[in-house]
Every structure is written in C-alpha cells, then in structure tokens.
Amino acid sequence: MTTIVGIRFKKVGKVYHFDPNGLDIHVGDYVIVETARGIECGECALANREIEDENVIKPVKKVIRIATETDLQVARGNEQQAKEAFDICRKKIAEHELDMNLVSVECTFDLNKILFYFTADGRVDFRSLVKDLASIFRTRIELRQIGVRDEAKIVGGLGICGRELCCASYLEDFQPVSINMAKDQNLSLNPTKISGTCGRLMCCLKYEYDGYHEMQKITPRVDSIVETPEGKGTVVSTEVICGTCKVQLEGSDEAPKTFACTDCCVIKAGKRKYDKNYDTDELDILEENTKLIASEEPEEDEKHRRKRNKSGSKKTPKIK
Numbered sequence: 378m379t380t381i382v383g384i385r386f387k388k389v390g391k392v393y394h395f396d397p398n399g400l401d402i403h404v405g406d407y408v409i410v411e412t413a414r415g416i417e418c419g420e421c422a423l424a425n426r427e428i429e430d431e432n433v434i435k436p437v438k439k440v441i442r443i444a445t446e447t448d449l450q451v452a453r454g455n456e457q458q459a460k461e462a463f464d465i466c467r468k469k470i471a472e473h474e475l476d477m478n479l480v481s482v483e484c485t486f487d488l489n490k491i492l493f494y495f496t497a498d499g500r501v502d503f504r505s506l507v508k509d510l511a512s513i514f515r516t517r518i519e520l521r522q523i524g525v526r527d528e529a530k531i532v533g534g535l536g537i538c539g540r541e542l543c544c545a546s547y548l549e550d551f552q553p554v555s556i557n558m559a560k561d562q563n564l565s566l567n568p569t570k571i572s573g574t575c576g577r578l579m580c581c582l583k584y585e586y587d588g589y590h591e592m593q594k595i596t597p598r599v600d601s602i603v604e605t606p607e608g609k610g611t612v613v614s615t616e617v618i619c620g621t622c623k624v625q626l627e628g629s630d631e632a633p634k635t636f637a638c639t640d641c642c643v644i645k646a647g648k649r650k651y652d653k654n655y656d657t658d659e660l661d662i663l664e665e666n667t668k669l670i671a672s673e674e675p676e677e678d679e680k681h682r683r684k685r686n687k688s689g690s691k692k693t694p695k696i697k
Contacts, residue, residue, distance in 0.1 A: 379433045382440065383423025384410060389530070391549050392422045398439040401425060407444035407452075414492075415485040418444055418452045448486075455484040459491075462514065466493055469509050477501045480523065481531050490517040496528050526551055529575035536574060543580050554578040558586045561593060563617070592617045596638045600647030605636050612647065 382402050383392040395410050402408060406421045444452070459482040467479050477497040484491050491514055495501075503520050510518045523531075526544065533545035544551065559571050559582055573579040597603050601612045603624060610624035613633045622641060623633040 378427040379430055379437070380425060380427050381423075381433065381437065382408075382421060382425055384408060384419040384440075385422040386412075386417055386419045389545060389547060389549065393419075394433060394437055396437045396439040397425050398441075400440055400443060402440065402443065407449060409441045409444055409448055409486065411438055411441060415489040416441070416487040418448060418486045452486060455486065455488065458488075459484045462491055462493075462510075465513060466506075466510060469506055473503075473506050473509075475501055475503060475506060477503070477522075480528050488516055490519060493518070493520045494523050494527070494531065495520060496525065497522060525575040526577055529573070534574050536579075538581075542574060548580060552580065552583050554580060554582050558582040561586065562589050589617055592620060595620070597622055597641055597643050598647040601643050602645040602647075603641040603643050605634075605641050607634065609644070610634075612641075 380397060381394040382397040384395050385392050393412075395408075400408075402421050402425055404421050404424050407418055408421060409416060409418055411417075462484070463479065463482045466482065470477060470479060476499075477495045480494045480496060482491065482493050491510075493510075501522070507518050507520060529542055530544040530548075530551075534542050536542050540546075554577075556566070556578070559566060559578075562582070562585065564571060564582075571579055571582065596615050596617050597612050599612050599614060603610060603612055603622075605624055605626070608626055610626040610629075610633075613623045613625050615622040615638070620638050621635050622638055623635050624641065625633045
C-alpha cells in the first residue's frame, strides 16, 4: 500500500497523486508541489489515503509544503499577471496577423514559465510571436494548441439543456463518444441535435448508454416475431427503459397490447433500423473529431518533445 494525496490544479481538472511527505492534508487545503512544468500551487481534492501499489503511477513526487498565506498571495498575483499577459498576447497576435484564437494563459507558481493556450484551424508559425513575448516577460514562453473540446472546458457556457456545460462544471476527463451511442438510444441522428456547444458529439450521450446497452439484451427489435402469453405476434414498438414492448397479435383486429420484454420469446428477430434522414459523411466526420480526446497530462519540455517525435517517426516507404 502507498499513501497518496490527490491534488487538482484547475477548477475542474484531473486529479494527480502526490506523496504527502508526512503532512496531514485535508480536502480544500492548498499545497506547493513540484510538477513537470515546475513549482505549482494546487488544491487538495483527495485527503491522505492508502491505495494499492499497482494503482500508483511511479515515481510519485512529494508535496513540498502546505501553502502559507504568502504563497496564496503569490498565486493570486500570478493570476493577475496571467490576465495582463492575455491582453498583451492578443494584441501581439493582431500585430503579427496570425490566424489563431487565444483561449487562456497560465503562469507557473515560480513564474519560470508562462503557457498560452490557443485554437487554430491548422498549423501556425508563431516563432516571431514567441520572441516578442519572451522579450516582454523575460521568462520561458510556451504556446500550446488545443482542441475545441478543451476550449469549451476552459471558456465554459450553457448547453442546449440550459445548464452549465458538463465539462466545465464537473467532468474531469473527456470520455470517447460514438455515433452508436445515439443509435442505441433511439435518438435523432441529426448532427445539429446530438452535437454540443463545442461542435462535437455531446458528452451526455455516454451517461445512459450502459443502461440502454444492458436493457437491449432483453428487448426484442421492432418487427420481430415473438411468442407472448396470449399467442404469437409482431413487435410494433418498444420502451427500452420501461422494459416493455407493444405487440400486434396474429389474427387480432384489436390495438397492439403491451407486454413485459421478459415475457416475450423471440421466434424471428427483426432487422435493426436507423433513421436515414441525415448526412452519413457529416456524422462520420463528427465522430472522428470527437475521438480526439484532450489530455491534461503534465507538459513535457519542448526539447524532449521534439526528440521523442523524431525518434518515434517512421519514414514512409517509397512505392516502386
């Protein structure tokens, strides 16, 4: 067993494990820790606890100290400097006429690095911008391009349900979402109705999917021929969550009757049917873009990143 404490560096961000270093840390306490980005100030999300060794990603870095009032003042000062850096960077982007949208700015606790997060349609040559920012702030500058799902998580907003975006309110990680989740829940496959504010498939498609998936194992498909307590019939419609189906009995002129799915024995299964009133290509693009899940792992140095990309790249063989 290993004693750990969970630290979060963003309001709704991933929780990282650290060694409490003999300190009794409670939820809500602010601590100073060392990360891959440098010295950071984070909030305790999980108090001291013991977990299995195999569930710990080693090496586990130690907590330096519990944040003092001076540390908290420094952190608030860094937030104010990040706001000023945001305005300066946006002006520099306009001066260089770069096709990029600045989303947010973060400063490390020791001001060893300032990170600028932006979105863009393609690759952007921001070398001249980095030089200008480095000459202004006299510290290490890093520009990081993020996706639209990350942008929605940082900026926030309201979803089509009228509530605050799930990713900005409580979701720590993005989960993969597929078109099949909408199909299995009998939802409209119109991209405008199943897309979130970010333009990707809505995260809430995954919430009830497991329940639908389990219930569909006992729910006969529409047009299936089933044996009911009152005789054979054809399934007209189903209520997956209720666990019932309406069956039109053979040789009966009465309205379809409702039976529990567990009381119906499938003799011949009907074919799966989907709504075809949608653009297949548009849905495929939507699903593929949604699979690009954002990562909140600690950033690595640019030098190490280039070295890793260079060593991991493979040359495409020429076709003779």
